[in-house]
Amino acid sequence: MNRLTKSAAGVILAMCAFSFSSCDEDSDVIGLNASTKYGYVKVTIEGEDPEGEDFEVTKNFKFASSGTPTGSSSVFTYDDDGFYRYFEVDRYITPFDDGDDSAVNFELQMDGEEEPTLDYGYFNFETAIITEGNKYFSLFENFNINEEDLTSYKYSPDTGKLSVKFTKELSANETNLGQALTITVDVNVKVFENIGGGIDL
Numbered sequence: 001m002n003r004l005t006k007s008a009a010g011v012i013l014a015m016c017a018f019s020f021s022s023c024d025e026d027s028d029v030i031g032l033n034a035s036t037k038y039g040y041v042k043v044t045i046e047g048e049d050p051e052g053e054d055f056e057v058t059k060n061f062k063f064a065s066s067g068t069p070t071g072s073s074s075v076f077t078y079d080d081d082g083f084y085r086y087f088e089v090d091r092y093i094t095p096f097d098d099g100d101d102s103a104v105n106f107e108l109q110m111d112g113e114e115e116p117t118l119d120y121g122y123f124n125f126e127t128a129i130i131t132e133g134n135k136y137f138s139l140f141e142n143f144n145i146n147e148e149d150l151t152s153y154k155y156s157p158d159t160g161k162l163s164v165k166f167t168k169e170l171s172a173n174e175t176n177l178g179q180a181l182t183i184t185v186d187v188n189v190k191v192f193e194n195i196g197g198g199i200d201l
Helices: 003-021
Strands: 039-048 054-061 073-079 083-092 103-111 117-131 135-144 150-156 161-170 181-190
Touching (some): 054 117, 135 161, 135 181
Antiparallel strands (some): 073 083, 083 103, 150 161
16 A cells, blocks of 8 residues: 555545544534424433432433424414413424424413513423333323423514423322423424414414
8 A cells, every 4th residue: 555545544534533523412414404403492301210210311302393383383472452472392302203202392371571471381292211221211291381380481582582491390190100200491492473374273
């Protein structure tokens, strides 16, 4: 192998090493950026698994539906004898399946324009947690969001950016898992308002 061939091979190996080392969960993926550009819903779950072992895991649901923003990234504003905004957001853990087996759904209604207050909130998610020893368990939890759960709320009509954080403490009797859970949710998404061509339900 001559010197030129060795140099070319070295460059190729270095580029491959850089490519593999730079790949992580939050890296941009070519061809999939469009489904992640409207933000994410991060869910941190703390508690005990079905075997009684402590766990804490954060799941980043960052893939939006390939369909219209209706339901997946929408806001409806009502201003007639009262003012409120109703948000609905769906996100998925992977871009390959829009099924509900690893997804979140977030609904929020805020009343009042100057100092909005929570009128209605609902959250549900489903995902799998992998544990040691080649085991896993499934989580499917849903609950109402109350005023005391909400730690922050920001929305800009100009940019469509919605930022919401809340924490929910669920007793063992309130979870489908049958174990007490603390669920912290960080919503950071862009939402759109329908101006015609259909009705948001």
